[in-house]
Amino acid sequence: MSAAMKQVVLAAYARGNPQASDFRIEEVPVPRPGAREILLRTLYLAVDPLLRFSVDETTLTGASRMELGTVMVGPAVSEVVASNHPDYAPGDVVEGRSGWQEYCVLAPDRSDYRGPPRKLDPALAPVSTALGTLGGPGQTAYEGIVKVGRVQAGETVVISAAGGAVGSIAGQIVKVLGGRAVGIAGGAAKCAALLELGFDAVADYKAPDFAAQLAAALPQGAEVYLDNVGGDVTMAVLPHLKRNARMPMCGFIAYYGVGMEGPGPDRLPGFYRQIMNKALEIKGFAGIFAGQKGLEDIAGWMKAGQIRFAESFVEGIEAAPEAFSSVFSGHDHVGKLLVRVAAEA
Structure with a gap:
């Protein structure tokens, strides 16, 4: 594990459509997990349109407005690389709102409104689908x-x-x-x-x-x-x-x-x-x-070959700001647009 990591922080509130220049890439030390905490290595980030409500200069509805200089919020699929929590073990793959950073420490007992990080089953479908078709x-x-x-x-x-x-x-x-x-x-x-x-x-x-x-x-x-x-x-x-x-x-x-x-x-x-x-x-x-019923039905339809998952990828955490901007300025990607931050183990 490297001693430093990259993260994306909000540098300026968006005036009109968000621009890549509204964000800044920073290099910081990789955090260490404390008691009942887990250290995650980010695999995929989602650049969801609704994240815009957190970064607009004009305060609207939706997620709470972010403070300038803080790590960009958003859901991610990550691998547990170290754990001090009994419910999670190294090698587990989870989905949660860990933000736009290469590594993240989360405390499952102090989770947000969506609950603790959701464990994923790689045998069910590619884990990236937890941010799209199965998310x-x-x-x-x-x-x-x-x-x-x-x-x-x-x-x-x-x-x-x-x-x-x-x-x-x-x-x-x-x-x-x-x-x-x-x-x-x-x-x-x-x-x-x-x-x-x-x-x-x-x-x-x-x-x-x-x-x-x-x-x-x-x-x-x-x-x-x-x-x-x-x-x-x-x-x-x-x-x-x-x-x-x-x-x-x-x-x-x-x-x-x-x-x-x-x-x-x-x-x-x-x-x-x-x-x-x-x-x-x-x-x-x-x-x-909506709860888990929909995801269970969709998983069944995927297994039966009735639903295909459409995903598009850009590579590297540095690509996240431009990918997010493209959601509002028009792009040719079909299905869920994801940032691949690191290779799966």
């Missing part, structure tokens, strides 16, 4: 499609940000349930990847004929809209929703960095009109609190 994104997709969306066989479900970690899983769950999955993604490469994952139709929101593509993909409309985006994409989908359609809402990335009042124009009156005229059922939810 928070998988739980969110399950909650949105199964619980909130209540998707039934034969129904059409349209999914925004379908090329992302949540959307790519959600579309596959729709297919497992016997529904028709229509994905909205940015760029021809992402749309092609969704068709390979089993989506029935796609629409490229970056294309000049997006509206026509969406209309062609939804000739009979849709019963469910899983909304990850808001903004122009949602406004384009609304006319295609059937009466009594359900709209699970788990994200609004089009409005990240925007306070209570956006730059305009005010489209809320038209939105309200659609809600009333079509008797839409809209519900926001936080899928990461």
